[in-house]
Amino acid sequence: MRALLSALYGLAAYLASQAALLYFIGFSSNLVVPRSVDVGPSAGWQEAVLTDVLLLAVFGVQHSVMARQGFKRWWTRVVPPVVERSTYLVATCAALLLMFRCWLPIDTPVVWRVESGPAVMLLWGLFGLGWLIVAVSSFLINHFELFGLQQAFSPLRGGQPAASEFRTPLLYRCVRHPLYAGLMLGFWSVPVMTAGRLLFAAGLSAYVLIGIAFEERDLLRLFGERYGAYRQRVGMLLPRLRTFHPAGRRDARPATPHTHRTGG
Template identity: 30%
Template sequence: MEAYLYLVLFWAVFYFLHTFLAKLEFKTWLREKMGNAYRYFRLIYSIFSTIFFFFIILYGTSLQKRFVLAMTDLTTYLGYMLAAFGTIILVKLFKHFSLSTFSGMKPHDDLEDVHVFVRKGLHQYIRHPLYAGLILIFMGFFLFEPVLASLVHLVCLIIYLPFGIYFEEKKLIKIFGETYIQYKKEVPAIFPIKLRSK
C-alpha cells in the first residue's frame, strides 16, 4: 500500500503547485524577480505540469493491478463514452480561449492581459467546464480500467476540486469583481442544474 500513498502524495504536490503558482500574489512577486523573463513563466509551468501529470499517470500504471470492480463490456463501453464526452467538453472549451496563450506557447505577461469575461458556450451552463471535462475523463479512465490506481486518480481529483474552485474563484473575483459574484449566483460550478438559453 505504500506505493499508493506515494501516488496520493504526487497528486497532492501536483494540485498544490497548480493552485499556488496561479495565485496573483505569487505571480506579481515572481514578475518582480524575473523581470522581462516572466513572459516565459506560463510556458515553463505548462511544460513542467504536463511532464509531472504524465509521470503520475505512468507511475499509477506501473503499480500492481488491484481490481476494485469487475471488468465487463459495459464498464469498458461506459469508460469510453465518459472519456469521449469529457474530451469533447475540453475541445469545446478552447473554442473561446487561445490555446497558445493558455499554454504559454505565445510568450506574454499574463498580469498585463486585458481579461475578457467569457459567459458563452459551455460557460453559460457551468462555471468550470475544464474541471467537468476532467471528471468525466478520469471517471472514464476508472471504468475502462477499474483498478485501485485509477480510483486514486479519480478520488484525488474530486477531493481537490472544492479547494481548486475556491482559490480560482477568489482570483476571478479580484479580476472581475461584482460581475463574477453575480455569475456565481446564476451559474452552477460543475454540474448544470438546468439548461439556459443564450
C-alpha cells in the same frame, strides 16, 4: 533577439504540454502508453499508496500554487511576464513526468468491473466526451493564451498580451467550469476501476474541487459583483435550470483551470 527567444521558449513549452496531456490521457485510461495508472512496477500496497499520494500532492501543489495571483506577482519579478505562463507549463510537465515515471499500480481490489458490451462502450464514450469537452473548452476561452503562446509571441508582434476578458462563451453559459467537468468525466468513466485508479481519480477530483475554490476566489477579486452574479446563476460543474443565455451576452469571464485554467 529576446523577443525571438521568448517565442521559441513559448513554442517549446506549448509542444511539451500537448505531448504531456496526450500521455496523461493514455496514462489515465491504460491505453497506448507503456506505463499507466494500472501498468507498471509492482510494490506492496503500503508503498504504492504512499508513493502515489505523494505524487498527486506534488502535482496538486505545483499546479495550484503557481496559478495563484500572489505567486504570479512574485514570480514575474524572476521571469519575464510574457513567459510566465510557459514556465508554469514547463513546471507542470515536470510534475507529470515524475508521476508517469514513479507511479506504482495497485491492482487489487477491483472496485468495479463492467463487462457488458453496451455498458463498456457507453463508459468509453463518456471518457472520450470528457476529453473532447476539455479540448473545446480550451478553445472557447482562448487556447493559445491558456497554453502561453499568445503571451510568448506578443513581443514579436510589438504588443502586450491582451487583458483578460469577462465573458461566457457557449459551454460557459451552462456551467462555470466546463473544462474541469470534462476532466472529472474522463477520470471516472472507465469500465474497470482498480484501487490504484480509484486513488488516482479521487485524488485528482479532490484537486479539481480545491482548485475551483481558489480560482473562484481570484475571479471574485478580479471581477467582483459581476462574477458573483454569474456564480449564483450558473452551476459549478453541472448545469442549473434556466442558465443558458443568448449567445451575444458578455457578463463573466469563464473560470478556467489553473490547466488549468489545465491550469490557472
